[in-house]
Amino acid sequence: MTEQDKLLEQVTNEDYKFGFVTDIETDIIDIGLNEDVVRLISLKKEEPEWMLDFRLKAYRKWLEMKAPDWAYLKVPPIDYQSISYYAAPKQKKKLNSLDEVDQELLDTFNKLGIPLEEQKHLAGVAVDAVMDSVSVKTTFKEVLAEKGIIFCSFSEAVREFPDLVKKYLGNAVPYADNYFAALNSAVFSDGSFCYIPKGVRCPMELSTYFRINAANTGQFERTLIVADDDSYVSYLEGCTAPMRDENQLHAAVVEIIAMERAEVKYSTVQNWYPGDKNGKGGIYNFVTKRGICRGDYSKISWTQVETGSAITWKYPSCVLMGDHSKGEFYSVALTNHHQQADTGTKMIHIGKNTKSLIVSKGISAGVSNNSYRGLVKVSKRADNARNFSQCDSLLMGSKCGAHTFPYIECANKSAILEHEATTSKISEDQIFYCNQRGIDTEDAVAMIVNGYAKEVLNKLPMEFAVEAQKLLALSLEGSVG
Amino acid sequence: MLSIKNLHAVVEGKEILKGINLEIKPGEIHAIMGPNGSGKSTLANVLAGHEKYEVTEGEITFMGENLLDQAAEDRARNGLFLSFQYPIEIPGVSMVNFLKTAVNEHRKHKGLDPLTASQFLKLMEEKKKVVEISSQLTNRSVNEGFSGGEKKRNEIFQMAMLEPRLSILDETDSGLDIDALRVVANGVNALKRDDNATIVVTHYQRLLDYIIPDHVHVMYNGKIVKSAGKELAYELEEKGYDWIKKELGE
Numbered sequence: 112m113t114e115q116d117k118l119l120e121q122v123t124n125e126d127y128k129f130g131f132v133t134d135i136e137t138d139i140i141d142i143g144l145n146e147d148v149v150r151l152i153s154l155k156k157e158e159p160e161w162m163l164d165f166r167l168k169a170y171r172k173w174l175e176m177k178a179p180d181w182a183y184l185k186v187p188p189i190d191y192q193s194i195s196y197y198a199a200p201k202q203k204k205k206l207n208s209l210d211e212v213d214q215e216l217l218d219t220f221n222k223l224g225i226p227l228e229e230q231k232h233l234a235g236v237a238v239d240a241v242m243d244s245v246s247v248k249t250t251f252k253e254v255l256a257e258k259g260i261i262f263c264s265f266s267e268a269v270r271e272f273p274d275l276v277k278k279y280l281g282n283a284v285p286y287a288d289n290y291f292a293a294l295n296s297a298v299f300s301d302g303s304f305c306y307i308p309k310g311v312r313c314p315m316e317l318s319t320y321f322r323i324n325a326a327n328t329g330q331f332e333r334t335l336i337v338a339d340d341d342s343y344v345s346y347l348e349g350c351t352a353p354m355r356d357e358n359q360l361h362a363a364v365v366e367i368i369a370m371e372r373a374e375v376k377y378s379t380v381q382n383w384y385p386g387d388k389n390g391k392g393g394i395y396n397f398v399t400k401r402g403i404c405r406g407d408y409s410k411i412s413w414t415q416v417e418t419g420s421a422i423t424w425k426y427p428s429c430v431l432m433g434d435h436s437k438g439e440f441y442s443v444a445l446t447n448h449h450q451q452a453d454t455g456t457k458m459i460h461i462g463k464n465t466k467s468l469i470v471s472k473g474i475s476a477g478v479s480n481n482s483y484r485g486l487v488k489v490s491k492r493a494d495n496a497r498n499f500s501q502c503d504s505l506l507m508g509s510k511c512g513a514h515t516f517p518y519i520e521c522a523n524k525s526a527i528l529e530h531e532a533t534t535s536k537i538s539e540d541q542i543f544y545c546n547q548r549g550i551d552t553e554d555a556v557a558m559i560v561n562g563y564a565k566e567v568l569n570k571l572p573m574e575f576a577v578e579a580q581k582l583l584a585l586s587l588e589g590s591v592g
Numbered sequence: 593m594l595s596i597k598n599l600h601a602v603v604e605g606k607e608i609l610k611g612i613n614l615e616i617k618p619g620e621i622h623a624i625m626g627p628n629g630s631g632k633s634t635l636a637n638v639l640a641g642h643e644k645y646e647v648t649e650g651e652i653t654f655m656g657e658n659l660l661d662q663a664a665e666d667r668a669r670n671g672l673f674l675s676f677q678y679p680i681e682i683p684g685v686s687m688v689n690f691l692k693t694a695v696n697e698h699r700k701h702k703g704l705d706p707l708t709a710s711q712f713l714k715l716m717e718e719k720k721k722v723v724e725i726s727s728q729l730t731n732r733s734v735n736e737g738f739s740g741g742e743k744k745r746n747e748i749f750q751m752a753m754l755e756p757r758l759s760i761l762d763e764t765d766s767g768l769d770i771d772a773l774r775v776v777a778n779g780v781n782a783l784k785r786d787d788n789a790t791i792v793v794t795h796y797q798r799l800l801d802y803i804i805p806d807h808v809h810v811m812y813n814g815k816i817v818k819s820a821g822k823e824l825a826y827e828l829e830e831k832g833y834d835w836i837k838k839e840l841g842e
């Protein structure tokens with residue numbers, strides 16, 4: 112409450128706040144994509160043969176595939192040959208401490224408020240900061256290591272824990288899953304790997320900040336989280352991107368595996384550059400996120416706050432394989448100006464007595480388009496499956512669009528599936544009521560929108576919730592009055 | 593404190609206020625009565641700065657400044673408070689958050705530091721007693737699911753929190769049970785000071801037994817057609833509005 116007030120006061124007429132470009136020498140390869148580029152990426156990362164094979168298979172598959180066109184999105188043609196597929200901050204040698212990190216890079220992190228410092232240790236956050244594809248610094252690895260928890264960059268995992276990576280890579284999102292997943296599998300640059308051993312409760316929130324920096328570099332992150340039997344982890348991902356005119360492509364893959372009785376909470380606040388007020392620039396965000404509740408009584412929960420990107424195509428999903436397993440999806444998606452979002456989830460019930468919950472809150476302003484697309488699928492042997500879906504849309508003004516596409520495929524009569532949907536507007540009278548109490552219109556809108564999204568924001572870890580509230584307010588600036 | 597001269601206002605192309613004149617001094621209580629649809633709420637909304645109502649003629653000064661120049665939130669911060677005839681529900685926004693934002697906006701306007709969470713909660717406890725409002729209400733979203741009477745009580749609670757210079761109570765008594773009426777009236781009286789003023793819009797003399805007005809005005813067809821002391825309220829209660837219409841030759 113205190114926080115929110117502070118944040119609301121900070122709502123001023125700033126433009127995209129994170130729009131600065133860090134001037135660091137970048138090791139960048141020429142634009143274009145072919146087999147040699149895939150090999151070069153693998154070579155630069157000093158990868159083993161099996162990793163290169165995975166990439167090549169994915170690349171060859173990708174060549175045969177077509178970009179999906181079923182989403183409610185207008186995607187301008189993307190020239191995959193005009194993108195550079197690898198950019199790493201140039202480093203002369205491997206780094207052992209923060210002191211050795213490039214000052215500019217540290218300044219960037221500070222501007223972003225990325226908590227690499229000791230204080231964050233106290234706050235219980237370990238951060239794996241990924242900037243333009245290479246992990247620069249991983250903190251608190253030692254603390255985690257004591258518990259046997261692995262939390263490192265994907266590249267490092269490939270080197271240090273090849274057996275684990277090999278075993279789980281592609282389980283939730285096979286390389287041939289879809290066009291963008293195949294592309295990612297071929298050229299992924301880096302990302303995070305996390306393994307929680309049997310019976311371990313991760314003592315802190317694991318946090319990764321992604322950031323696109325170099326101009327014209329596609330960003331292809333890959334994250335793999337494995338929670339072994341009876342373990343628990345809460346994982347946070349946040350993104351910002353500097354302001355640029357060219358559209359940048361972002362095609363990430365996140366895979367989660369939850370074993371017997373394991374629980375994984377995955378939270379994202381996505382704030383990629385959305386483009387300017389006229390729809391120029393902005394990130395194209397095509398993301399494949401999927402979790403498998405493999406063990407009985409396992410649970411995966413996705414919470415996302417999406418305020419950024421020019422185009423968002425994203426459906427964090429749960430495959431409920433284990434009996435009594437549970438999937439949750441909490442989402443706030445905000446679009447303003449010319450942004451387009453087609454986002455939602457898939458809940459695939461396979462095991463018996465599986466449950467899923469979907470809470471989606473869309474907010475559309477300006478001339479934007481915001482779609483919820485969700486699939487609840489109950490397979491033949493999934494006795495007693497239950498789903499509850501709540502899809503709300505909030506419209507600001509009359510030029511934006513909100514759309515809901517709920518799909519249900521049910522092959523088992525014992526399933527109970529409920530779906531509720533509402534559409535509302537912020538009324539003039541609500542704004543006037545706030546005005547009459549001394550609250551100006553911008554603050555009133557921020558307050559009402561945050562109230563509307565509260566059910567989802569409450570699912571975020573505290574400090575993320577604060578950031579998310581601020582983002583919602585910032586993203587709606589100038590959308591009323 | 594408030595001076596209204598020849599005020600004309602239009603809503604959706606229709607003239608509702610047709611030349612209102614009214615002077616209010618600090619410390620005074622004015623009652624405005626009048627038949628349904630005569631324009632009482634419209635006057636209240638115009639004073640509060642609702643954008644739907646367009647002022648086509650006339651002047652309003654409030655605390656020595658031109659009121660019509662000011663945005664609704666600035667009027668509020670300058671001390672003008674409207675207790676709504678139909679308070680608005682704001683789902684998802686807690687009373688605490690709403691009022692804390694409002695109180696701190698008022699403080700900022702006066703150049704004061706915002707209240708800390710604990711200072712605010714203390715103030716809230718204090719003011720809750722004045723209007724005997726329960727925590728069950730103040731812990732909920734703004735007016736959401738409140739009964740009619742609870743909403744009215746909540747309006748007076750907000751008034752207590754914001755300590756306005758001029759309060760306009762638009763039919764705050766309607767929908768209140770006998771006990772609530774007494775509580776609300778006592779609340780208004782407890783908040784009464786020499787330097788603030790109150791406009792009470794009501795249909796019933798009953799409220800004026802508790803809140804004793806210095807002046808009673810009758811509004812009819814967009815104008816104030818009669819003003820007198822508190823005895824006018826009794827006369828209206830007894831005789832209705834027909835005799836006034838007759839006096840006007842209608």
Ligand SMILES: Nc1ncnc2c1ncn2[C@@H]1O[C@H](COP(=O)(O)OP(=O)(O)OP(=O)(O)O)[C@@H](O)[C@H]1O
Nearest residue numbers: 603604608626627628629630631632633634635644
């Ligand atoms: N937003 C609006 N649109 C159209 N007409 C309006 C609007 N607001 C008020 N009016 C009209 O203006 C006239 C005065 O309404 P107002 O609400 O001011 O009356 P009132 O004196 O407060 O009545 P009551 O005693 O019933 O509360 C009515 O005829 C009403 O229908």
Ligand SMILES: [Mg+2]
Nearest residue numbers: 632633634677
């Ligand atoms: Mg009225």
